[in-house]
Amino acid sequence: MKISKRFANVGDSSTLKITALAKSMKSKNIDVAILAAGEPDFDTPNEIKDAAIKAIKDGFTGYTPVRGIPELLELICEKFKRDNNIEYKNENIIVSTGAKQSIYNVLQALCDEDSEVMILAPFWVSYIEMIKMTGATPVVIDTALDNFRLNFKRIEEKITPKTRMIIINSPNNPTGVVYTEKELRDFADVVVKHNIYCISDEIYEKIIYPPHKHYSLASFNEQIKNLTFTVNGLSKTYAMTGWRIGFLGGEKKLVEKTLMVQTHSTSCTSSISQKAAVAALKTDESVAGKMISEFAERRKFVLDFMKTVDGVGYIEPMGAFYLFMDFRKIIERNKNLFADSEALCTKLLEEYNVAVIPGGAFGAEGYLRISYAASKEEIKKGLTRINDFIKKHI
Ligand SMILES: Cc1ncc(COP(=O)(O)O)c(C=O)c1O
Structure with missing residues (x-):
């Protein structure tokens, strides 16, 4: 196979890859909480x-x-x-x-x-x-x-x-x-x-x-x-x-x-x-405004939940709809089980049925990103599973 030198080391999009994998698990009736995609879950007005x-x-x-x-x-x-x-x-x-x-x-x-x-x-x-x-x-x-x-x-x-x-x-x-x-x-x-x-x-x-x-x-x-x-x-x-x-x-x-x-x-x-x-x-501004207020509520929900979670740091989001969590200590302690954020996310998806994106994809190894552009039920389910994972590996 001959491909252009420029494309030889172009990687896939792990955001799209993990989301696709999670959606295919869902289509097989596996109860996956998907907190991966950077996509509002609302319908277009x-x-x-x-x-x-x-x-x-x-x-x-x-x-x-x-x-x-x-x-x-x-x-x-x-x-x-x-x-x-x-x-x-x-x-x-x-x-x-x-x-x-x-x-x-x-x-x-x-x-x-x-x-x-x-x-x-x-x-x-x-x-x-x-x-x-x-x-x-x-x-x-x-x-x-x-x-x-x-x-x-x-x-x-x-x-x-x-x-x-x-x-x-x-x-x-x-x-x-x-x-x-x-x-x-x-x-x-x-x-x-x-x-x-x-x-x-x-x-x-x-x-x-x-x-x-x-x-x-x-x-x-x-x-x-x-x-x-x-x-x-x-x-x-x-x-x-x-x-x-x-x-x-x-x-x-x-x-x-x-x-x-x-x-x-x-x-x-x-x-x-x-x-x-x-x-x-x-x-009218209220059309986008309604969705933005919903993101603000979900953000609050996520931050309230995180107050009950020990063992990982995170950045309080000022904008967008993501929470970026610091799993460096957990990865360090469990190197034999998951060597990096990608292995950690794969484990989270396959064993805990929650889809999130590894920080490595964003040039921040040791972190992971959850998206709260999902319903509150989905967010709660996902965060609860992440917390179970943290408790087990802390
Ligand atoms: C930072 C950033 N820029 C650009 C885009 C591209 O958005 P779109 O091509 O849908 O307009 C995205 C989508 O996830 C994004 O997160």
């Missing part, structure tokens, strides 16, 4: 579905401009202005097949084989593999050493003439950490000082728990705005994961190049989903 049905009935089923339909681009510009204090015009925007594709497009358009791209661990699983797919080299900064906050000395030490780009993600998947305005302003200064590009992945922007607040990197000044691609999407906020709508905003000329990647690979995203996206962005 009806007014959004209705817009898609109307699009189909109206015959709005052909190709659209690659960048997206003007109506949607305008709403995205309004959203960026209203929520993020960033002025973009339609020419600064690309609508793509999920935020995932927006990130992929930027990396493909901007990276060379000898480029370095910095990511902050723990990181979303796909960043590192997407970087490898461009032929560039991922350079990892371990934020676990700094209580998951930004350490500029560590970042600047690893910047070289080859550094093309840095990816930042707040609220963060998997930790739920939200960076403060001060941290982000200082980060912006570093990016501008070294003149590197930046992807600011803000997909969890709306799922944030007071008093924490979201700040957009590109809103601080013109210089950082011109270096930053602000990536967002509808998957998490509107329970629209399967509709595949993501978007980015960025400097016009860079966006034009990025658009070429999409033009020659997938063209526009689905015309029907774009009409659904128009409806989503027009909904």
Whole structure:
């Protein structure tokens, strides 16, 4: 078998792998608690579905401009202005097949084989593999050493003439950490000082728990705005994961190049989903608000439960819908039974029927991530089983 060198060491997505395995166990009537997927368990709101049905009935089923339909681009510009204090015009925007594709497009358009791209661990699983797919080299900064906050000395030490780009993600998947305005302003200064590009992945922007607040990197000044691609999407906020709508905003000329990647690979995203996206962005705040309040309740439920659990540390989530738990001590004590977080998660799934994601996949060995984008019953069942496991192995 001959495959491209670029793909030789690209790994699978353990999030999708574990979720698929857990779902197949469930289809065999095994009572698995699935706390793995980064996917809201809510159905897409009806007014959004209705817009898609109307699009189909109206015959709005052909190709659209690659960048997206003007109506949607305008709403995205309004959203960026209203929520993020960033002025973009339609020419600064690309609508793509999920935020995932927006990130992929930027990396493909901007990276060379000898480029370095910095990511902050723990990181979303796909960043590192997407970087490898461009032929560039991922350079990892371990934020676990700094209580998951930004350490500029560590970042600047690893910047070289080859550094093309840095990816930042707040609220963060998997930790739920939200960076403060001060941290982000200082980060912006570093990016501008070294003149590197930046992807600011803000997909969890709306799922944030007071008093924490979201700040957009590109809103601080013109210089950082011109270096930053602000990536967002509808998957998490509107329970629209399967509709595949993501978007980015960025400097016009860079966006034009990025658009070429999409033009020659997938063209526009689905015309029907774009009409659904128009409806989503027009909904009253209460539509997403209801789901966000439910996440806040589940978060409280998880944190109350965790007060009864001894033996593992965790980060109190400030945003997103994940709890990142520290199993390093347990792994250390039980090395003969499970050598790493992946072996631990396999054991949890096969023997305790609970699906969670190993920290190793996020560049944080010894940790594991649970998702509380699941019903309270499912969360309770899963956490109880995890607690049984902890009690046995502590
Ligand atoms: C941090 C982060 N960025 C981007 C995405 C991609 O989302 P989508 O492609 O569904 O818009 C995800 C999805 O899990 C994510 O967690």
